Amino acid sequence: MAKIKWKGGTLLSPVPAVLVSCSDGKKDNLITIAWTGTLSSDPPRLYISVRKSRASYEIIKRSGEFCVNLPNEKIVKALDYCGVKSGAERDKFADMKLTKQSSYEVSCPSVAECPLTLECRVFEVIESGSHDIFMADIVAVSCDESLVDEKGRLMLEKAGLIAYAHGDYFALGKRLGGFGFSVRKKRTKK
Amino acid sequence: MAKIKWKGGTLLSPVPAVLVSCSDGKKDNLITIAWTGTLSSDPPRLYISVRKSRASYEIIKRSGEFCVNLPNEKIVKALDYCGVKSGAERDKFADMKLTKQSSYEVSCPSVAECPLTLECRVFEVIESGSHDIFMADIVAVSCDESLVDEKGRLMLEKAGLIAYAHGDYFALGKRLGGFGFSVRKKRTKK
Numbered sequence: 001m002a003k004i005k006w007k008g009g010t011l012l013s014p015v016p017a018v019l020v021s022c023s024d025g026k027k028d029n030l031i032t033i034a035w036t037g038t039l040s041s042d043p044p045r046l047y048i049s050v051r052k053s054r055a056s057y058e059i060i061k062r063s064g065e066f067c068v069n070l071p072n073e074k075i076v077k078a079l080d081y082c083g084v085k086s087g088a089e090r091d092k093f094a095d096m097k098l099t100k101q102s103s104y105e106v107s108c109p110s111v112a113e114c115p116l117t118l119e120c121r122v123f124e125v126i127e128s129g130s131h132d133i134f135m136a137d138i139v140a141v142s143c144d145e146s147l148v149d150e151k152g153r154l155m156l157e158k159a160g161l162i163a164y165a166h167g168d169y170f171a172l173g174k175r176l177g178g179f180g181f182s183v184r185k186k187r188t189k190k
Numbered sequence: 191m192a193k194i195k196w197k198g199g200t201l202l203s204p205v206p207a208v209l210v211s212c213s214d215g216k217k218d219n220l221i222t223i224a225w226t227g228t229l230s231s232d233p234p235r236l237y238i239s240v241r242k243s244r245a246s247y248e249i250i251k252r253s254g255e256f257c258v259n260l261p262n263e264k265i266v267k268a269l270d271y272c273g274v275k276s277g278a279e280r281d282k283f284a285d286m287k288l289t290k291q292s293s294y295e296v297s298c299p300s301v302a303e304c305p306l307t308l309e310c311r312v313f314e315v316i317e318s319g320s321h322d323i324f325m326a327d328i329v330a331v332s333c334d335e336s337l338v339d340e341k342g343r344l345m346l347e348k349a350g351l352i353a354y355a356h357g358d359y360f361a362l363g364k365r366l367g368g369f370g371f372s373v374r375k376k377r378t379k380k
Contacts, residue, residue: 002334002335003302003333003334004334004335004338005294005332006332008233008329009328009331010228010236011306012227012228012258013260013349013351014206014352016202016203016205035227035229035230035231036202037226037237038205038227039225040239040319040320040323042320043319044200049230068202070202076367077371078372080369080370080373084369085373101193112193118201119198128229128233129232130232131229131230133230135318141195141197142195142196143193145192145193148194156201162366163204166344167369168366169365169366169367170364171362173364175360176352176360177267177270177358177359179273179357180274181270182267182268182270182271182274183274183275
C-alpha cells in the first residue's frame with residue numbers, strides 16, 4: 001500500500017461529538033465538542049478542549065463545572081447547531097427545544113434528551129495553542145432508565161450514539177466484536 | 191425520561207480504538223488504546239493514556255515517540271489482540287501478521303495495514319491515577335493513496351474505521367450529516 005505524507009493534522013478518527021452544557025448561574029449554554037477523551041479509569045477523568053473565543057469558555061473557566069451529554073441520532077441537528085452558533089447571541093436550549101434537567105453533583109443543567117450525561121468538575125486547565133484543555137473528574141453519571149436491563153446492565157448499544165470523523169456525523173454501524181474476542185476460546189460442539 | 195444516577199465512570203462513548211506502535215530501537219511493540227483524543231488544532235496535538243504496567247509504557251516514556259495507526263474493519267481482530275496480549279511476552283506484529291513500515295518523522299515503525307497513521311512526539315507526561323497521559327505533537331501523517339481522490343481530498347468515509355463503545359467495536363454506520371448542515375440554506379429548485 002503506497003502512502004502519502006502530509007504535515008501533522010488533527011485526523012484522529014472517529015472521535016466522540018458531545019453536547020457540553022455549562023452555566024454561570026444566570027445563563028445556561030451548550031457547546032458541541034469533538035476534542036474530548038477519557039484520561040484515566042481510576043479516578044474516572046476526561047477532558048474537553050475549548051477555544052478561548054467561545055462563550056462557553058469563560059463560563060467553564062469560572063464555574064469549574066460542565067456536563068458531557070452524549071447525543072443520539074434523534075438530536076443530531078441540535079448537536080450540529082450547538083457547534084456552529086454562538087451562545088453569546090442565541091439561547092441554544094430554546095432554539096433547539098432541548099430540555100434542561102437538574103444535575104446530581106454539579107450546578108449546571110444536563111440535557112434531558114441525551115441518554116447519558118457525565119457530570120464533570122475541572123481540576124486543571126492547560127493551554128495548548130488554539131485550545132485550552134479542561135481536565136476534569138467525572139463526579140456522577142446519569143442514564144436513561146430505558147437503557148438499563150433488569151439485571152442493571154447498561155445496554156449502550158441501544159442508545160443510538162453518534163461518532164464524528166473528518167467533518168461528518170455517523171451513526172454506529174455493525175458490531176464487530178467485544179473486547180477480548182480475539183483470544184476467547186470457541187465452544188466446541190459435542 | 192426518568193434517569194438513574196451512578197457514580198462517576200468512564201462512559202464517554204463512542205471513542206476511537208487505535209493501534210499505537212512504538213520502539214526502543216531493539217523491540218517494536220503495539221498497544222491498543224481507547225483513551226485518546228485530539229487536544230488542539232493548532233498546533234495539532236493528541237494524547238494517549240497508558241497504564242504504567244504495560245510494556246509500551248516504558249518504551250514510549252524513554253523514546254518520547256509513538257505512532258497512532260487508525261485501524262479498519264479488516265484488522266479488528268489484530269486491534270483486539272493488541273489490547274489483550276502483552277508485548278513483554280509476544281511479538282504482536284508477527285502474531286497478527288502486521289507489516290512494519292518506516293515512519294517519516296519518528297523512529298518507530300508505522301503499521302502498513304492501517305489506512306492512516308499519525309506520527310507523534312511527546313512533549314509532556316502527566317500522571318493521573320491508573321494512567322499516565324502522554325501529550326504529543328502530531329508531527330506527520332501518512333495516508334493510503336487509495337483514500338485520496340484526484341483533487342487531493344481525503345475520502346476518510348471510505349476507510350472503514352472503527353469506533354469503540356462500552357466494550358464493543360463498531361463499524362461506522364449511516365452518515366447523518368456534515369458539519370454545519372443544520373444552518374445551511376437549502377437550494378431552491380427553479
